[in-house]
Amino acid sequence: MNILISGANGQIGTELTMHLFQRYGKDSVFPTDVREGGDGFVSDYLDITSRDALYEYIRTHNITRIYHLAAILSGNGEKNPLTAYHVNMEGTLNVLEACREFSLERVFSPSSIAVYGGDAPRQNTPEDSILKPETMYGITKVSSELLFDYYHRRYGCDVRSLRFPGVISYKAEPGGGSTDFAVDIFRQAVDQGHYSCFVREDSRLPFMYMPDVIASIDGLMDAPQGSLRRRTYNVTGFSASAGDFAREVSSLVPGFSIEYAPDFRQAIVDQWPESIDDGPARNDWGWKAEYDLTSLGKDMIQHLKSSSAGGNPNGNSGGHVKEAS
Numbered sequence: 152m153n154i155l156i157s158g159a160n161g162q163i164g165t166e167l168t169m170h171l172f173q174r175y176g177k178d179s180v181f182p183t184d185v186r187e188g189g190d191g192f193v194s195d196y197l198d199i200t201s202r203d204a205l206y207e208y209i210r211t212h213n214i215t216r217i218y219h220l221a222a223i224l225s226g227n228g229e230k231n232p233l234t235a236y237h238v239n240m241e242g243t244l245n246v247l248e249a250c251r252e253f254s255l256e257r258v259f260s261p262s263s264i265a266v267y268g269g270d271a272p273r274q275n276t277p278e279d280s281i282l283k284p285e286t287m288y289g290i291t292k293v294s295s296e297l298l299f300d301y302y303h304r305r306y307g308c309d310v311r312s313l314r315f316p317g318v319i320s321y322k323a324e325p326g327g328g329s330t331d332f333a334v335d336i337f338r339q340a341v342d343q344g345h346y347s348c349f350v351r352e353d354s355r356l357p358f359m360y361m362p363d364v365i366a367s368i369d370g371l372m373d374a375p376q377g378s379l380r381r382r383t384y385n386v387t388g389f390s391a392s393a394g395d396f397a398r399e400v401s402s403l404v405p406g407f408s409i410e411y412a413p414d415f416r417q418a419i420v421d422q423w424p425e426s427i428d429d430g431p432a433r434n435d436w437g438w439k440a441e442y443d444l445t446s447l448g449k450d451m452i453q454h455l456k457s458s459s460a461g462g463n464p465n466g467n468s469g470g471h472v473k474e475a476s
């Protein structure tokens with residue numbers, strides 16, 4: 152199996168690439184991105200919005216599976232809606248066409264809680280709720296989910312997707328989303344002892360820690376085709392408010408202080424569920440998250456303190472990246 156990863160230098164891609172290197176061997180995994188960077192590896196330049204370039208890359212490297220992570224997230228997407236539409240829609244369509252044309256064995260691509268809008272229930276929200284997002288990012292993710300269903304139904308493509316909540320990690324920087332406050336708070340606490348939070352204290356959302364994100368991708372991609380009853384599953388770890396994060400950080404970083412200065416991202420998170428139902432993923436392929444806010448908090452602070460003290464907690468080298476999931 153030869154694996155292409157798009158958006159390999161982003162928040163999820165950075166860690167998924169290292170994980171897939173370990174799992175399948177470096178010679179079988181091809182990280183790509185339009186930006187330089189990568190923590191512990193060098194990615195090839197590939198613009199996923201160019202179908203010709205994608206096809207050429209697939210032929211050259213005999214690609215059989217794609218993890219398509221390249222995307223413009225919700226916050227950056229509202230600053231540049233046309234760019235978000237172009238990157239997210241063209242990228243997804245090209246990957247799906249490649250799956251059909253080259254009979255790829257399997258494709259993974261993340262979806263998001265951003266598919267929900269204000270009409271969906273906000274507690275324990277199931278997959279099949281009303282999907283009327285108001286952000287360009289959410290609109291492209293609903294469209295992508297529908298395209299996954301279409302390519303599976305019409306062409307038999309084995310396309311699989313997870314609706315992630317806010318993703319938290321200490322390696323790569325978050326990628327311009329509206330849930331970035333839950334990562335920034337840990338980084339700023341360790342660096343400066345203070346955080347100015349861009350959402351209100353009572354803003355409550357679902358989250359997942361990166362080891363659970365990687366485990367859920369493996370779990371879905373390893374599941375026998377026959378066990379799947381849908382193309383896109385909700386997955387979640389725990390739900391917490393910005394105030395809950397602040398209290399957790401205060402207990403770990405003495406003297407930590409926080410102020411709340413909501414910006415345009417407040418209106419985005421106000422549309423999203425406070426918690427989502429991941430029952431179908433549990434039932435169909437045995438999904439279960441390991442981390443809650445307490446275990447995540449300890450791990451985040453420990454690794455960030457170690458790296459700010461000059462250590463290298465990842466065993467990797469290289470800088471951080473700024474955009475894309």
Ligand code: SER
Pocket residue numbers: 224225226262263264265288315316317318327328329330331
């Ligand atoms: N973390 C993402 C965002 O905030 C949600 O998918 O855009």
